[in-house]
Amino acid sequence: MSSNWVDIRDEIRRRVLERELLPGAKLPNDQELAEEFKCSRTTVQRAMLDLAQSGTVDRRRKGGTTITLHPITRTTFDIPITRLEIEAAGNDYSYFLVSREILVSPPRVASSFGLAEPTEMLRVTALHMANKQPYIFEDRWIAHETTPEILDVDLSRESANEWLIRNRPYSDCEVRFLAKRATRQEAELLASDVDEALFVMERTTWINGAPITMVRAIAKPGYQLVAKAN
Amino acid sequence: MSSNWVDIRDEIRRRVLERELLPGAKLPNDQELAEEFKCSRTTVQRAMLDLAQSGTVDRRRKGGTTITLHPITRTTFDIPITRLEIEAAGNDYSYFLVSREILVSPPRVASSFGLAEPTEMLRVTALHMANKQPYIFEDRWIAHETTPEILDVDLSRESANEWLIRNRPYSDCEVRFLAKRATRQEAELLASDVDEALFVMERTTWINGAPITMVRAIAKPGYQLVAKAN
DNA sequence: AGAAATATTATGTGCATGCTTAAAAACTTT
DNA sequence: AAAGTTTTTAAGCATGCACATAATATTTCT
Missing domain, CATH: 3.40.1410.10 (Chorismate lyase-like)
Structure with a gap:
Protein backbone atom coordinates (compact mmCIF):
# COMPACT_ATOMS: atom_id res chain seq x y z
CA MET A 1 0.00 0.00 0.00
CA SER A 2 2.84 2.40 0.71
CA SER A 3 4.63 4.11 -2.16
CA ASN A 4 8.16 4.46 -3.35
CA TRP A 5 9.50 7.79 -4.51
CA VAL A 6 8.91 7.09 -8.22
CA ASP A 7 5.22 6.42 -7.58
CA ILE A 8 4.92 9.68 -5.70
CA ARG A 9 6.67 11.63 -8.44
CA ASP A 10 4.49 10.08 -11.11
CA GLU A 11 1.32 10.72 -9.15
CA ILE A 12 2.16 14.42 -8.78
CA ARG A 13 2.99 14.56 -12.48
CA ARG A 14 -0.35 12.93 -13.23
CA ARG A 15 -2.18 15.51 -11.17
CA VAL A 16 -0.46 18.25 -13.13
CA LEU A 17 -1.33 16.61 -16.43
CA GLU A 18 -4.95 16.07 -15.40
CA ARG A 19 -5.13 19.68 -14.30
CA GLU A 20 -5.99 18.73 -10.75
CA LEU A 21 -2.98 20.86 -9.92
CA LEU A 22 -2.70 24.11 -11.86
CA PRO A 23 0.44 26.22 -12.33
CA GLY A 24 1.05 28.14 -9.13
CA ALA A 25 -0.92 25.71 -6.97
CA LYS A 26 0.51 25.02 -3.55
CA LEU A 27 1.12 21.44 -2.56
CA PRO A 28 0.62 20.11 0.95
CA ASN A 29 3.85 20.08 2.91
CA ASP A 30 6.14 17.06 2.89
CA GLN A 31 4.80 15.78 6.20
CA GLU A 32 1.21 15.78 4.96
CA LEU A 33 2.18 14.19 1.66
CA ALA A 34 4.05 11.52 3.60
CA GLU A 35 0.84 10.76 5.47
CA GLU A 36 -1.21 10.73 2.27
CA PHE A 37 1.19 8.36 0.56
CA LYS A 38 1.79 6.37 3.73
CA CYS A 39 5.53 6.72 3.59
CA SER A 40 8.23 8.69 5.36
CA ARG A 41 9.05 12.31 4.74
CA THR A 42 12.42 11.22 3.34
CA THR A 43 10.68 9.39 0.51
CA VAL A 44 8.52 12.41 -0.28
CA GLN A 45 11.67 14.53 -0.20
CA ARG A 46 13.30 12.25 -2.76
CA ALA A 47 10.34 12.57 -5.13
CA MET A 48 10.21 16.33 -4.69
CA LEU A 49 13.92 16.64 -5.39
CA ASP A 50 13.36 14.99 -8.73
CA LEU A 51 10.34 17.14 -9.57
CA ALA A 52 12.25 20.27 -8.64
CA GLN A 53 15.21 19.27 -10.79
CA SER A 54 13.00 18.69 -13.79
CA GLY A 55 11.40 22.08 -13.29
CA THR A 56 7.93 20.76 -12.47
CA VAL A 57 7.75 22.28 -9.00
CA ASP A 58 9.38 25.11 -7.10
CA ARG A 59 10.44 24.49 -3.55
CA ARG A 60 11.26 27.20 -1.06
CA ARG A 61 11.93 26.90 2.61
CA LYS A 62 8.94 28.02 4.59
CA GLY A 63 7.26 28.92 1.30
CA GLY A 64 6.47 25.29 0.61
CA THR A 65 6.18 23.53 -2.73
CA THR A 66 4.27 25.00 -5.67
CA ILE A 67 3.67 23.87 -9.20
CA THR A 68 5.94 25.90 -11.47
CA LEU A 69 4.07 29.01 -12.51
CA HIS A 70 5.61 29.37 -15.95
CA PRO A 71 6.28 25.96 -17.40
CA ILE A 72 9.46 25.75 -19.39
CA THR A 73 10.85 23.08 -21.63
CA ARG A 74 13.93 21.75 -19.89
CA THR A 75 16.13 19.63 -22.09
CA THR A 76 19.41 17.89 -21.51
CA PHE A 77 21.76 17.43 -24.40
CA ASP A 78 24.80 15.20 -24.30
CA ILE A 79 27.42 16.33 -26.77
CA PRO A 80 29.71 13.33 -27.27
CA ILE A 81 33.14 13.01 -28.80
CA MET B 1 36.01 17.49 10.31
CA SER B 2 33.19 15.51 8.69
CA SER B 3 31.92 16.51 5.28
CA ASN B 4 28.59 17.34 3.76
CA TRP B 5 27.56 15.97 0.39
CA VAL B 6 28.58 19.07 -1.54
CA ASP B 7 32.12 18.84 -0.18
CA ILE B 8 32.34 15.22 -1.20
CA ARG B 9 31.06 15.92 -4.69
CA ASP B 10 33.51 18.79 -5.11
CA GLU B 11 36.41 16.71 -3.84
CA ILE B 12 35.68 13.94 -6.34
CA ARG B 13 35.39 16.54 -9.08
CA ARG B 14 38.73 17.98 -7.98
CA ARG B 15 40.37 14.59 -8.19
CA VAL B 16 39.08 14.19 -11.72
CA LEU B 17 40.34 17.64 -12.66
CA GLU B 18 43.74 17.01 -11.10
CA ARG B 19 43.92 13.69 -12.91
CA GLU B 20 44.24 11.76 -9.69
CA LEU B 21 41.24 9.89 -11.07
CA LEU B 22 41.40 9.05 -14.75
CA PRO B 23 38.48 8.12 -17.02
CA GLY B 24 37.50 4.54 -16.30
CA ALA B 25 39.02 4.55 -12.82
CA LYS B 26 37.07 2.70 -10.18
CA LEU B 27 36.18 4.55 -7.02
CA PRO B 28 36.14 2.91 -3.60
CA ASN B 29 32.69 1.76 -2.64
CA ASP B 30 30.30 3.99 -0.75
CA GLN B 31 31.15 2.45 2.60
CA GLU B 32 34.86 3.13 2.19
CA LEU B 33 34.24 6.65 0.93
CA ALA B 34 32.03 7.23 3.95
CA GLU B 35 34.92 6.24 6.21
CA GLU B 36 37.35 8.41 4.29
CA PHE B 37 35.09 11.43 4.51
CA LYS B 38 33.98 10.59 8.03
CA CYS B 39 30.32 10.70 7.22
CA SER B 40 27.51 8.25 6.68
CA ARG B 41 26.94 6.20 3.59
CA THR B 42 23.77 8.20 2.91
CA THR B 43 25.79 11.35 2.48
CA VAL B 44 28.16 9.67 0.05
CA GLN B 45 25.12 8.34 -1.81
CA ARG B 46 23.76 11.87 -2.13
CA ALA B 47 27.03 13.13 -3.61
CA MET B 48 27.27 10.19 -6.00
CA LEU B 49 23.70 10.75 -7.17
CA ASP B 50 24.63 14.25 -8.17
CA LEU B 51 27.84 13.17 -9.91
CA ALA B 52 25.98 10.46 -11.79
CA GLN B 53 23.30 12.91 -12.92
CA SER B 54 25.90 15.29 -14.25
CA GLY B 55 27.57 12.47 -16.14
CA THR B 56 30.82 12.57 -14.18
CA VAL B 57 30.58 9.01 -12.90
CA ASP B 58 28.81 5.82 -13.89
CA ARG B 59 27.22 3.75 -11.18
CA ARG B 60 26.16 0.17 -11.66
CA ARG B 61 24.95 -2.24 -9.09
CA LYS B 62 27.73 -4.57 -8.18
CA GLY B 63 29.95 -2.90 -10.76
CA GLY B 64 30.68 -0.08 -8.40
CA THR B 65 31.29 3.53 -9.30
CA THR B 66 33.66 4.49 -12.09
CA ILE B 67 34.71 7.75 -13.63
CA THR B 68 32.89 8.13 -16.93
CA LEU B 69 35.05 6.55 -19.61
CA HIS B 70 34.10 8.88 -22.43
CA PRO B 71 33.49 12.32 -21.04
CA ILE B 72 30.62 14.10 -22.68
CA THR B 73 29.41 17.64 -22.46
CA ARG B 74 26.05 17.53 -20.75
CA THR B 75 24.08 20.71 -21.01
CA THR B 76 20.66 21.68 -19.78
CA PHE B 77 18.69 24.22 -21.73
CA ASP B 78 15.54 25.86 -20.50
CA ILE B 79 13.35 26.98 -23.35
CA PRO B 80 11.00 29.54 -21.85
CA ILE B 81 7.78 31.04 -23.15
C1' DA C 1 3.13 53.55 12.53
C1' DG C 2 7.45 51.75 11.36
C1' DA C 3 11.54 49.31 12.48
C1' DA C 4 13.78 45.68 14.87
C1' DA C 5 13.78 41.46 17.34
C1' DT C 6 11.74 36.96 17.80
C1' DA C 7 9.00 32.91 16.83
C1' DT C 8 7.30 29.77 13.54
C1' DT C 9 7.36 26.73 9.77
C1' DA C 10 8.61 24.00 5.73
C1' DT C 11 12.36 22.45 3.37
C1' DG C 12 17.36 20.92 3.47
C1' DT C 13 20.83 17.99 5.29
C1' DG C 14 22.82 14.38 7.98
C1' DC C 15 22.96 9.86 10.61
C1' DA C 16 22.22 4.88 11.67
C1' DT C 17 20.21 1.02 10.08
C1' DG C 18 18.12 -2.62 7.33
C1' DC C 19 16.05 -4.55 3.28
C1' DT C 20 16.03 -5.00 -1.98
C1' DT C 21 17.95 -5.79 -6.36
C1' DA C 22 20.94 -6.27 -10.36
C1' DA C 23 24.97 -8.05 -11.90
C1' DA C 24 29.35 -10.18 -11.46
C1' DA C 25 31.64 -14.22 -9.89
C1' DA C 26 31.83 -18.80 -8.48
C1' DC C 27 30.16 -23.16 -8.93
C1' DT C 28 27.59 -26.99 -10.94
C1' DT C 29 25.80 -29.59 -14.53
C1' DT C 30 25.43 -31.07 -19.19
C1' DA D 1 33.90 -26.13 -22.94
C1' DA D 2 29.36 -24.32 -22.85
C1' DA D 3 25.29 -23.55 -20.39
C1' DG D 4 22.70 -23.07 -16.44
C1' DT D 5 22.44 -22.25 -11.26
C1' DT D 6 23.70 -20.32 -6.93
C1' DT D 7 26.20 -17.08 -4.17
C1' DT D 8 28.03 -12.80 -3.15
C1' DT D 9 28.59 -8.08 -3.51
C1' DA D 10 27.79 -3.19 -4.07
C1' DA D 11 24.63 0.04 -5.09
C1' DG D 12 19.68 1.50 -4.56
C1' DC D 13 15.75 2.32 -1.72
C1' DA D 14 13.29 3.22 2.46
C1' DT D 15 12.62 4.47 7.34
C1' DG D 16 12.74 7.26 11.65
C1' DC D 17 14.86 10.69 13.76
C1' DA D 18 17.33 15.14 14.74
C1' DC D 19 19.16 19.40 13.72
C1' DA D 20 20.17 23.38 10.29
C1' DT D 21 18.56 27.04 7.53
C1' DA D 22 15.87 30.34 5.20
C1' DA D 23 11.75 32.74 4.62
C1' DT D 24 7.71 34.31 6.54
C1' DA D 25 4.68 35.79 10.32
C1' DT D 26 4.31 37.78 14.78
C1' DT D 27 5.53 40.42 18.54
C1' DT D 28 8.05 43.99 20.76
C1' DC D 29 10.17 48.21 20.99
C1' DT D 30 10.95 52.93 19.76
Missing part, protein backbone atom coordinates in the same frame (compact mmCIF):
# COMPACT_ATOMS: atom_id res chain seq x y z
CA THR A 82 32.51 13.21 -32.53
CA ARG A 83 34.27 9.94 -33.26
CA LEU A 84 32.06 8.10 -30.79
CA GLU A 85 28.92 9.71 -32.18
CA ILE A 86 29.82 8.50 -35.65
CA GLU A 87 30.82 5.04 -34.52
CA ALA A 88 27.68 4.70 -32.38
CA ALA A 89 25.65 5.24 -35.54
CA GLY A 90 27.49 2.28 -37.06
CA ASN A 91 29.53 4.38 -39.44
CA ASP A 92 33.19 4.41 -40.24
CA TYR A 93 35.08 7.28 -38.70
CA SER A 94 37.93 9.15 -40.28
CA TYR A 95 39.57 12.44 -39.59
CA PHE A 96 42.01 14.77 -41.18
CA LEU A 97 43.83 17.86 -40.15
CA VAL A 98 43.17 20.84 -42.38
CA SER A 99 45.36 23.49 -40.83
CA ARG A 100 47.53 24.17 -37.81
CA GLU A 101 49.08 27.54 -37.12
CA ILE A 102 49.84 29.95 -34.33
CA LEU A 103 47.86 33.14 -34.67
CA VAL A 104 46.72 36.09 -32.65
CA SER A 105 43.12 35.37 -31.74
CA PRO A 106 40.54 37.64 -33.35
CA PRO A 107 38.31 39.72 -31.04
CA ARG A 108 35.44 37.24 -31.42
CA VAL A 109 37.56 34.50 -29.88
CA ALA A 110 39.25 36.59 -27.22
CA SER A 111 35.94 37.99 -26.04
CA SER A 112 34.44 34.53 -25.88
CA PHE A 113 37.16 33.68 -23.36
CA GLY A 114 36.52 36.94 -21.56
CA LEU A 115 39.99 38.19 -22.46
CA ALA A 116 40.45 41.89 -23.05
CA GLU A 117 43.68 41.50 -25.02
CA PRO A 118 44.03 39.43 -28.17
CA THR A 119 46.47 36.59 -27.40
CA GLU A 120 48.60 34.22 -29.40
CA MET A 121 46.84 30.90 -29.72
CA LEU A 122 47.12 27.66 -31.58
CA ARG A 123 44.47 27.46 -34.24
CA VAL A 124 43.57 24.07 -35.59
CA THR A 125 40.99 23.21 -38.19
CA ALA A 126 40.04 19.63 -39.00
CA LEU A 127 37.38 17.56 -40.63
CA HIS A 128 35.55 14.61 -39.11
CA MET A 129 34.07 12.16 -41.58
CA ALA A 130 31.49 9.40 -41.44
CA ASN A 131 31.88 6.75 -44.14
CA LYS A 132 34.24 9.08 -45.98
CA GLN A 133 31.53 11.72 -46.11
CA PRO A 134 32.17 15.05 -44.36
CA TYR A 135 30.34 15.21 -41.07
CA ILE A 136 31.65 17.95 -38.82
CA PHE A 137 34.16 20.67 -39.50
CA GLU A 138 36.03 21.68 -36.40
CA ASP A 139 37.45 25.18 -36.03
CA ARG A 140 39.40 25.34 -32.81
CA TRP A 141 41.48 27.84 -30.84
CA ILE A 142 43.70 26.49 -28.09
CA ALA A 143 45.28 28.62 -25.39
CA HIS A 144 48.73 27.07 -25.65
CA GLU A 145 49.85 29.19 -22.76
CA THR A 146 47.57 27.10 -20.53
CA THR A 147 48.24 23.85 -22.37
CA PRO A 148 51.76 23.94 -23.83
CA GLU A 149 51.85 20.13 -24.24
CA ILE A 150 49.44 20.45 -27.16
CA LEU A 151 52.27 21.86 -29.26
CA ASP A 152 54.02 18.48 -29.18
CA VAL A 153 50.96 16.44 -30.13
CA ASP A 154 50.77 15.12 -33.68
CA LEU A 155 47.37 16.47 -34.57
CA SER A 156 47.33 14.81 -37.95
CA ARG A 157 46.95 11.47 -36.15
CA GLU A 158 44.85 12.29 -33.11
CA SER A 159 42.17 14.95 -33.09
CA ALA A 160 42.68 17.88 -30.74
CA ASN A 161 39.14 17.15 -29.58
CA GLU A 162 40.08 13.80 -28.13
CA TRP A 163 43.50 14.75 -26.87
CA LEU A 164 42.09 17.64 -24.92
CA ILE A 165 39.15 15.75 -23.50
CA ARG A 166 41.45 13.04 -22.27
CA ASN A 167 44.29 15.20 -21.06
CA ARG A 168 42.88 18.54 -20.11
CA PRO A 169 39.73 18.36 -18.03
CA TYR A 170 37.87 21.61 -17.59
CA SER A 171 36.12 23.19 -14.67
CA ASP A 172 33.82 25.47 -16.65
CA CYS A 173 32.19 25.13 -20.01
CA GLU A 174 29.93 27.41 -21.97
CA VAL A 175 27.91 26.03 -24.82
CA ARG A 176 26.17 28.00 -27.52
CA PHE A 177 24.11 26.84 -30.45
CA LEU A 178 23.66 28.99 -33.50
CA ALA A 179 23.24 28.97 -37.25
CA LYS A 180 25.70 30.36 -39.76
CA ARG A 181 26.01 30.65 -43.48
CA ALA A 182 28.61 28.42 -45.08
CA THR A 183 31.72 30.27 -46.15
CA ARG A 184 33.44 29.14 -49.31
CA GLN A 185 35.92 27.03 -47.35
CA GLU A 186 33.23 25.45 -45.20
CA ALA A 187 31.10 24.71 -48.23
CA GLU A 188 34.00 23.01 -49.93
CA LEU A 189 34.95 20.89 -46.95
CA LEU A 190 31.41 19.94 -46.00
CA ALA A 191 30.30 19.34 -49.58
CA SER A 192 27.55 21.93 -49.29
CA ASP A 193 26.54 24.98 -51.28
CA VAL A 194 28.00 28.32 -50.39
CA ASP A 195 25.40 30.16 -48.28
CA GLU A 196 23.88 26.90 -47.07
CA ALA A 197 22.65 27.21 -43.46
CA LEU A 198 24.89 25.25 -41.11
CA PHE A 199 24.26 24.30 -37.51
CA VAL A 200 27.05 25.25 -35.14
CA MET A 201 27.83 23.97 -31.63
CA GLU A 202 30.31 26.27 -29.98
CA ARG A 203 32.03 25.32 -26.75
CA THR A 204 34.43 27.36 -24.66
CA THR A 205 36.21 25.76 -21.72
CA TRP A 206 38.26 27.04 -18.81
CA ILE A 207 40.11 25.51 -15.93
CA ASN A 208 39.81 27.60 -12.80
CA GLY A 209 39.44 30.75 -14.84
CA ALA A 210 42.25 30.05 -17.31
CA PRO A 211 41.11 29.55 -20.91
CA ILE A 212 41.69 26.15 -22.46
CA THR A 213 39.98 25.99 -25.80
CA MET A 214 37.16 27.32 -27.90
CA VAL A 215 35.75 25.13 -30.60
CA ARG A 216 33.19 25.62 -33.28
CA ALA A 217 31.80 22.31 -34.44
CA ILE A 218 30.18 23.14 -37.75
CA ALA A 219 27.87 20.35 -38.82
CA LYS A 220 27.13 19.19 -42.30
CA PRO A 221 23.94 20.48 -43.94
CA GLY A 222 20.82 18.85 -42.54
CA TYR A 223 22.37 17.97 -39.18
CA GLN A 224 19.94 18.04 -36.27
CA LEU A 225 20.52 17.80 -32.57
CA VAL A 226 17.73 15.80 -30.97
CA ALA A 227 16.69 15.31 -27.36
CA LYS A 228 13.71 14.17 -25.38
CA ALA A 229 12.57 16.59 -22.72
CA ASN A 230 11.14 15.64 -19.31
CA THR B 82 8.93 33.55 -25.75
CA ARG B 83 7.08 36.45 -24.15
CA LEU B 84 8.82 35.83 -20.83
CA GLU B 85 12.21 35.54 -22.48
CA ILE B 86 11.72 38.92 -24.13
CA GLU B 87 10.36 40.58 -21.01
CA ALA B 88 13.15 39.10 -18.86
CA ALA B 89 15.63 40.88 -21.13
CA GLY B 90 13.85 44.13 -20.31
CA ASN B 91 12.26 44.47 -23.71
CA ASP B 92 8.75 45.24 -24.78
CA TYR B 93 6.86 42.24 -26.05
CA SER B 94 4.38 42.23 -28.87
CA TYR B 95 2.85 39.55 -30.98
CA PHE B 96 0.81 39.20 -34.09
CA LEU B 97 -0.93 36.43 -35.87
CA VAL B 98 0.21 35.93 -39.43
CA SER B 99 -2.01 33.10 -40.59
CA ARG B 100 -4.50 30.56 -39.32
CA GLU B 101 -5.92 27.81 -41.48
CA ILE B 102 -6.91 24.19 -41.44
CA LEU B 103 -4.70 22.09 -43.67
CA VAL B 104 -3.66 18.55 -44.25
CA SER B 105 -0.27 18.19 -42.60
CA PRO B 106 2.63 17.62 -44.97
CA PRO B 107 4.66 14.41 -44.58
CA ARG B 108 7.41 16.22 -42.65
CA VAL B 109 4.92 17.15 -39.94
CA ALA B 110 3.01 13.88 -39.87
CA SER B 111 6.21 11.88 -39.58
CA SER B 112 7.47 14.09 -36.78
CA PHE B 113 4.37 13.02 -34.84
CA GLY B 114 4.97 9.43 -35.86
CA LEU B 115 1.72 9.40 -37.85
CA ALA B 116 1.58 7.26 -40.97
CA GLU B 117 -1.36 9.12 -42.48
CA PRO B 118 -1.42 12.84 -43.21
CA THR B 119 -4.10 14.39 -40.99
CA GLU B 120 -6.06 17.60 -40.93
CA MET B 121 -4.50 20.03 -38.52
CA LEU B 122 -4.74 23.65 -37.51
CA ARG B 123 -1.76 25.53 -38.81
CA VAL B 124 -0.89 28.82 -37.19
CA THR B 125 1.95 31.16 -37.98
CA ALA B 126 2.77 34.15 -35.83
CA LEU B 127 5.50 36.62 -35.08
CA HIS B 128 6.91 37.48 -31.66
CA MET B 129 8.58 40.86 -31.38
CA ALA B 130 10.94 42.56 -28.95
CA ASN B 131 10.74 46.34 -28.95
CA LYS B 132 8.80 46.16 -32.21
CA GLN B 133 11.67 44.27 -33.82
CA PRO B 134 11.02 40.76 -35.11
CA TYR B 135 12.39 38.17 -32.71
CA ILE B 136 10.94 34.74 -33.34
CA PHE B 137 8.72 33.48 -36.10
CA GLU B 138 6.51 30.64 -34.97
CA ASP B 139 5.28 28.03 -37.42
CA ARG B 140 2.92 25.71 -35.62
CA TRP B 141 0.76 22.69 -36.35
CA ILE B 142 -1.89 21.77 -33.82
CA ALA B 143 -3.70 18.43 -33.74
CA HIS B 144 -7.18 19.86 -33.28
CA GLU B 145 -8.54 16.38 -32.99
CA THR B 146 -6.72 16.11 -29.66
CA THR B 147 -7.33 19.73 -28.67
CA PRO B 148 -10.61 20.90 -30.23
CA GLU B 149 -10.89 23.84 -27.80
CA ILE B 150 -8.08 25.58 -29.66
CA LEU B 151 -10.50 26.27 -32.52
CA ASP B 152 -12.46 28.66 -30.28
CA VAL B 153 -9.45 30.58 -29.02
CA ASP B 154 -8.85 34.04 -30.47
CA LEU B 155 -5.28 33.55 -31.58
CA SER B 156 -4.90 37.14 -32.67
CA ARG B 157 -4.99 38.13 -29.00
CA GLU B 158 -3.27 35.27 -27.22
CA SER B 159 -0.45 33.25 -28.74
CA ALA B 160 -1.07 29.57 -29.30
CA ASN B 161 2.21 29.06 -27.48
CA GLU B 162 0.87 30.40 -24.23
CA TRP B 163 -2.63 29.02 -24.54
CA LEU B 164 -1.31 25.52 -25.08
CA ILE B 165 1.28 25.67 -22.34
CA ARG B 166 -1.35 26.78 -19.89
CA ASN B 167 -4.18 24.56 -21.03
CA ARG B 168 -2.70 21.47 -22.58
CA PRO B 169 0.11 19.94 -20.56
CA TYR B 170 2.12 17.28 -22.33
CA SER B 171 3.55 14.00 -21.22
CA ASP B 172 6.25 13.71 -23.91
CA CYS B 173 8.29 16.28 -25.72
CA GLU B 174 10.92 15.98 -28.37
CA VAL B 175 13.22 18.89 -29.05
CA ARG B 176 15.44 19.37 -32.04
CA PHE B 177 17.79 22.15 -32.95
CA LEU B 178 18.79 22.83 -36.52
CA ALA B 179 19.71 25.52 -39.01
CA LYS B 180 17.71 26.48 -42.06
CA ARG B 181 17.95 28.96 -44.85
CA ALA B 182 15.45 31.80 -44.69
CA THR B 183 12.61 31.46 -47.17
CA ARG B 184 11.29 34.62 -48.76
CA GLN B 185 8.42 34.81 -46.24
CA GLU B 186 10.72 34.22 -43.27
CA ALA B 187 13.20 36.78 -44.52
CA GLU B 188 10.43 39.34 -44.87
CA LEU B 189 8.96 38.72 -41.44
CA LEU B 190 12.29 38.51 -39.62
CA ALA B 191 13.84 41.45 -41.49
CA SER B 192 16.67 39.29 -42.77
CA ASP B 193 18.10 38.54 -46.18
CA VAL B 194 16.77 35.66 -48.17
CA ASP B 195 19.15 32.72 -47.71
CA GLU B 196 20.30 34.01 -44.33
CA ALA B 197 21.04 31.14 -41.92
CA LEU B 198 18.38 30.95 -39.22
CA PHE B 199 18.46 29.00 -35.98
CA VAL B 200 15.44 26.78 -35.42
CA MET B 201 14.12 25.20 -32.23
CA GLU B 202 11.58 22.55 -33.08
CA ARG B 203 9.38 20.98 -30.43
CA THR B 204 6.86 18.19 -30.80
CA THR B 205 4.59 17.28 -27.90
CA TRP B 206 2.25 14.41 -27.13
CA ILE B 207 -0.07 13.50 -24.32
CA ASN B 208 -0.05 9.79 -23.64
CA GLY B 209 0.79 9.06 -27.25
CA ALA B 210 -1.71 11.47 -28.81
CA PRO B 211 -0.10 14.34 -30.75
CA ILE B 212 -0.69 17.84 -29.45
CA THR B 213 1.44 20.25 -31.37
CA MET B 214 4.59 20.69 -33.39
CA VAL B 215 6.22 24.07 -33.44
CA ARG B 216 9.15 25.53 -35.27
CA ALA B 217 10.46 28.58 -33.49
CA ILE B 218 12.58 30.29 -36.13
CA ALA B 219 14.83 32.86 -34.53
CA LYS B 220 15.98 36.14 -35.98
CA PRO B 221 19.42 36.24 -37.59
CA GLY B 222 22.23 36.19 -35.05
CA TYR B 223 20.20 34.48 -32.34
CA GLN B 224 22.21 32.21 -30.06
CA LEU B 225 21.11 29.74 -27.44
CA VAL B 226 23.54 29.81 -24.54
CA ALA B 227 24.03 27.51 -21.58
CA LYS B 228 26.64 26.71 -19.00
CA ALA B 229 27.54 23.05 -18.79
CA ASN B 230 28.41 21.20 -15.56
